[in-house]
Amino acid sequence: MEILGQKLTRDFYLRPTLTVAPDLLGKTIVYNHPQRQLAADIVEVEAYVGEDDPACHAASGKTERNRVMYGRGGYSYLYFIYGMYHCFNIVTERDGFPAAVLIRGVEPFIGKDIMSRLLPPGKSPNWLISDGPGKFCRAFGLTRKQNGLDLTGSELFLIDRGNEKPHVGVSPRVGIKKATKREWRFFDINSRYVSGNRTV
DNA sequence: TGTTGGATCAACT
DNA sequence: GTTGATCCAACAC
Numbered sequence: 001m002e003i004l005g006q007k008l009t010r011d012f013y014l015r016p017t018l019t020v021a022p023d024l025l026g027k028t029i030v031y032n033h034p035q036r037q038l039a040a041d042i043v044e045v046e047a048y049v050g051e052d053d054p055a056c057h058a059a060s061g062k063t064e065r066n067r068v069m070y071g072r073g074g075y076s077y078l079y080f081i082y083g084m085y086h087c088f089n090i091v092t093e094r095d096g097f098p099a100a101v102l103i104r105g106v107e108p109f110i111g112k113d114i115m116s117r118l119l120p121p122g123k124s125p126n127w128l129i130s131d132g133p134g135k136f137c138r139a140f141g142l143t144r145k146q147n148g149l150d151l152t153g154s155e156l157f158l159i160d161r162g163n164e165k166p167h168v169g170v171s172p173r174v175g176i177k178k179a180t181k182r183e184w185r186f187f188d189i190n191s192r193y194v195s196g197n198r199t200v
Numbered sequence: 201t202g203t204t205g206g207a208t209c210a211a212c213t
Numbered sequence: 214g215t216t217g218a219t220c221c222a223a224c225a226c
Contacts, residue, residue: 046207055207065222082208083219089207102207134208175207195208 003030003039005161010152013073017092017099021047022186024101026163028109031140031156036114038140040130041163043191044105046173047184050098054178058098068148069098076156078147085134088142090151105193106130115139132195166190
């Protein structure tokens with residue numbers, strides 16, 4: 001199935017991270033796996049910008065883990081955390097400057113039934129499957145295998161399908177103890193799929 | 201070689 | 214509000 005929309009090009013990702021992050025709200029992530037197609041609209045993100053940002057993985061320099069963050073914008077940065085979860089980031093800005101946007105919440109658009117099968121059994125049908133960075137990666141089946149993918153390619157990419165501009169809320173980033181004064185979390189205030197709106 | 205704690209989530213009290 | 218699950222990168226030694 002072909003989804004109607006304009007694929008985001010390299011230029012989109014090369015802009016300043018604090019411009020790209022809120023601009024990602026309402027855009028659609030498409031994951032074309034050989035056996036399945038998944039798509040979801042972004043409703044919550046966080047920006048991590050450069051070695052001067054104490055909360056950014058690049059705060060203490062380049063390592064094997066954060067290597068793709070140092071590359072050109074428009075690539076995926078996936079890492080494993082807390083022994084159980086993965087987090088998906090979109091690398092931004094020019095080659096050599098480490099920055100990325102963490103995807104924290106999405107509204108399922110295509111393949112919700114497939115996503116549900118990747119989740120633990122016994123949840124009620126209206127259980128939110130993608131409100132939170134770990135839950136999003138689990139619903140999409142994203143792991144470190146997808147680290148470093150070119151998001152202008154055909155496997156994993158983003159499109160603008162003309163969604164209405166969301167009403168954007170701003171807050172400090174979640175789950176970090178450093179740089180809590182920086183309000184670099186952006187979310188669609190009308191979406192149920194923003195993390196923290198627990199519905200079970 | 202060993203230790204520690206994290207951009208999480210859900211199930212407790 | 215607190216804790217368990219469970220891995221591995223980063224850093225200390």
